Amino acid sequence: MTDSTSRVIARLDLRGSRPGLRELRAAVPRAEFDVEAALGAVRPVVEDVRDRGAAALLEASERFDGVAPPSLRVPADVVAAAADSLDPAVRAALEESIRRARVVHRDQRRTDTSTRVVDGGTVTERWVPVDRVGLYVPGGRAVYPSSVVMNVVPAQEAGVPSLVVASPPQRDNGGWPHPTILAACALLGVDEVWAVGGAQAVAAFAYGFEEDGVVREPASLVTGPGNVYVTAAKRMLMGVIGIDSEAGPTEIAVLADDTADAEHVASDLVSQAEHDPLAAAVLVTDSPALADAVDEALARRVAATKHTERVAEALSGRQSAIVLVDDVEVGLDVVNAYAAEHLEIQTADAAAVAARVRNAGAVFVGPFAPVSLGDYCAGSNHVLPTGGCACHSSGLSVQSFLRGIHVVEYDEAALRDVGGHVVTLARAEDLPAHGEAVLARVPDVEPGA
Structure with a gap:
């Protein structure tokens, strides 16, 4: 009691x-x-970004953050200036955080595994990074350069070829994300940063947008913590994008x-x-x-x-x-x-x-x-499962940004050796055309053989 x-x-x-x-x-x-309750508020925001792109993002920033950024993509010189003006002690601490995160995450990279099932028949599991990821860094009550580190380092160590960081615009910073966030991006070599927050940032990751004639491409995967509206947008868009978790x-x-x-x-x-x-x-x-x-x-x-x-x-x-x-x-x-x-x-x-x-x-x-x-x-990584989800989910890691692809390679003899079993199982499942695809290649096999 x-x-x-x-x-x-x-x-x-x-x-x-x-x-x-x-x-x-x-x-x-x-x-x-209550993520479900937040979906009602999030849905029109997400759909507006899908339909109207940059204009919807700017209006949402004005409405929810109290400021529209000068541009949705933060210029490179603004990001670089944030790093140049960073307090030396904070810079040293961030650099050490980055170094230690790289040491741990570099060891997590998986290697391809090739298995010889039979002579002439192999299955290889190949680990391939996602093409592009959107990494969300929240604003709100605190400043989270550490979340930049925790999202970016595993994505980079996984070999992700394209990534973008989004963080809310702030009135006190001329409509750009917090300068310490921008500085962390610069220290990590991130050259694409969006001044977008909340559910609209997740929608921008999912659909992309066009700004001043330049297309900002959508992402395949979105990671990073956020408030209940960010989480609701992730839930709504899961399938359009992959997500790390509902934080x-x-x-x-x-x-x-x-x-x-x-x-x-x-x-x-x-x-x-x-x-x-x-x-x-x-x-x-x-x-x-x-x-x-x-x-x-x-x-x-x-x-x-x-x-x-x-x-x-x-x-x-x-x-x-x-x-x-x-x-x-x-x-x-x-x-x-x-x-x-x-x-x-x-x-x-x-x-x-x-x-x-x-x-x-x-x-x-x-x-x-x-x-x-x-x-x-x-x-270690601090982007971790919450709400009891640790009983079935893991925290962010290099594996979060990798996909396992099975590559199957059989020669004619290896297919002939097992083809009868394939035909038998296809017929047992009432999918005879599956078996016929084998028989078209090795017509002399007998079902059950």
Whole structure:
């Protein structure tokens, strides 16, 4: 049951039971994120961009962002100037983030695999990057140059030949995206940036548009996080474009026992809560003493942090809680059912516990691997599945931008050797023309042979 006392964050007490998966999925806290409801608002925006292109994009920017950019494509000199004026410390940090991300993602590149099925018959799986990707970088409450890094690096390491970054225009920046976003693009060698945000950006990726007589080509795949309207546009256009995921509000879960430092845990919960009032922060522990210490630490830290109101709203929301369990074993059940975007393991023998996690976007092991490290400089990717989708989906990686193509090569003898089975199976499925396609090549085979 949930404790109704005046704590910063609610309590959910699961001690004395070991609920099954169905019960846990119903019990664990989760943010409300109604993509279906947003579809009604998004549909006319998307259809307008499809039908009217650049004019619709400019009008949508004026309406939703309060400014229309001077042009939809950001000029190269504006992008370069943003990099030139970047604070040296920020530049150094971004360059190190890029370097570490490249080290990790370069190792993810898949190699083609050729299998000899029989003499004269091979199947090769060939990995081919998508032709063009649209990478979305949100605006809103914060500035996300790190999202530029996390989207662009795996696409580049996959060998994607054409990519475009879109980010909302801003009134304070002359109608261009935030200069730190533009600077990150410059450091990554991205030469095509659009000053477009929201659902209209996803529509622009899907359909392309013409600006001043120049065609901005559509993308095959769209990646990157965004608000509920961006997510709704992705859902609506899935099939016209491929998408990475339907990203919802960010979330952190921490599985901790009495060896954990309450200040570490509280600081990590606050760090994710500052993203958004809908951000989820969940602590799962078998230690009531740790739960109490985290409560005390949260009260201090929430009052002292810069975005106090936003953090307090997130921590007090229905999506956040401290969950008490009997032991770490049950705690593992809870976090596997929750399938958090970010999961920290702060227990004794944390590596062994982490090895038993099956469902998480990314796992952070031990006291010195906070989620914020992964947000910027671990080398891992921070574009991760949310809302429980980590039980079936992965975070962004090089593989996200690759397609596996099977290449089948059989000579006449190899086809003759198996042709009878093909004819038999074709007839069993009442698709005789399938078999006839084989018989046209090797007419002497016998069905069943």
